[in-house]
Amino acid sequence: MKLTIIGAGAMAMAMAKGLEEQYDLEFVVRDISKVDSNYSVYRLDNFDISDKNIILAVKPYALASVASKLKGEADTIYSVLAGSSLEILKENIKAKNYIRTMPNVSAKFETSTTVITGDESKKDEAIEIFSSIGDTFWVDSQKEIDIATSVAGSGPALLALVAEAMMDGLVKEGMKRVDAINITNSLFKGFAPLIESNHPAIIKDSVMSPAGTTAAAYGALEEGGVRSSFIKAIGEAFKITQR
Numbered sequence: 001m002k003l004t005i006i007g008a009g010a011m012a013m014a015m016a017k018g019l020e021e022q023y024d025l026e027f028v029v030r031d032i033s034k035v036d037s038n039y040s041v042y043r044l045d046n047f048d049i050s051d052k053n054i055i056l057a058v059k060p061y062a063l064a065s066v067a068s069k070l071k072g073e074a075d076t077i078y079s080v081l082a083g084s085s086l087e088i089l090k091e092n093i094k095a096k097n098y099i100r101t102m103p104n105v106s107a108k109f110e111t112s113t114t115v116i117t118g119d120e121s122k123k124d125e126a127i128e129i130f131s132s133i134g135d136t137f138w139v140d141s142q143k144e145i146d147i148a149t150s151v152a153g154s155g156p157a158l159l160a161l162v163a164e165a166m167m168d169g170l171v172k173e174g175m176k177r178v179d180a181i182n183i184t185n186s187l188f189k190g191f192a193p194l195i196e197s198n199h200p201a202i203i204k205d206s207v208m209s210p211a212g213t214t215a216a217a218y219g220a221l222e223e224g225g226v227r228s229s230f231i232k233a234i235g236e237a238f239k240i241t242q243r
């Protein structure tokens with residue numbers, strides 16, 4: 001099956017790696033010099049999308065301008081645009097089916113967390129396509145994909161903040177930067193199977209001993225309002241998708 005990716009930015013190229021193992025990819029961009037010459041690349045102007053399966057990966061603000069340069073009716077639009085509703089997609093680009101997805105840059109390693117919603121008739125196909133870049137989660141409403149955006153889409157940036165703060169804390173107490181980076185990175189790698197098989201509260205209880213190091217660290221995090229900041233952060237990201 002052929003997939004046409006419109007846009008060649010960070011997200012498009014992160015997805016391309018996993019997708020190209022199973023799909024024949026072509027790119028449609030405004031500047032063809034930006035795409036690796038190993039791919040088929042077409043200029044955006046007057047591009048015919050008739051009967052094509054399109055992965056739309058441009059910035060949300062560019063939707064109308066990009067749409068005005070396309071002609072024909074696509075088979076399916078698979079949009080990765082944060083906060084652009086199915087209604088907005090329908091107003092701008094003609095297609096028989098519409099799907100919204102929210103992947104993340106871990107797609108580069110085929111470990112994206114991709115939340116999907118849209119036309120039920122394309123549910124199986126959407127799940128199959130996006131499974132080639134990692135885990136997929138179908139949700140039944142646009143509200144849910146908008147809520148999930150902060151964790152599925154922005155999640156790597158939020159976890160990066162935690163990782164960087166841990167590294168800085170280690171350095172502040174006197175560790176070499178390189179050791180701080182390696183130790184923190186190893187923690188993230190090792191944590192994935194742990195969280196998959198244990199509820200977070202169980203992990204915390206199993207690590208925290210009375211008056212111990214974890215209890216002291218937790219106390220500082222609670223004093224700093226880290227838990228409520230994360231909850232607020234997810235709410236703020238959701239608000240942006242509703243503008």
Ligand SMILES: NC(=O)c1ccc[n+]([C@@H]2O[C@H](COP(=O)([O-])OP(=O)(O)OC[C@H]3O[C@@H](n4cnc5c(N)ncnc54)[C@H](OP(=O)(O)O)[C@@H]3O)[C@@H](O)[C@H]2O)c1
Nearest residue numbers: 007008009010011030057058059060062080081082103153
């Ligand atoms: N980055 C993420 O982690 C992430 C996660 C989930 C979803 N998304 C979604 O993915 C989409 C792309 O984000 P990104 O991070 O990949 O952004 P990006 O790296 O800035 O890439 C944006 C792409 O859109 C193109 N573009 C922008 N304005 C255009 C216009 N007026 N006409 C034609 N093409 C235009 C850019 O072309 P030029 O190179 O020529 O400027 C580029 O190919 C966004 O809608 C975002 O919501 C991103």
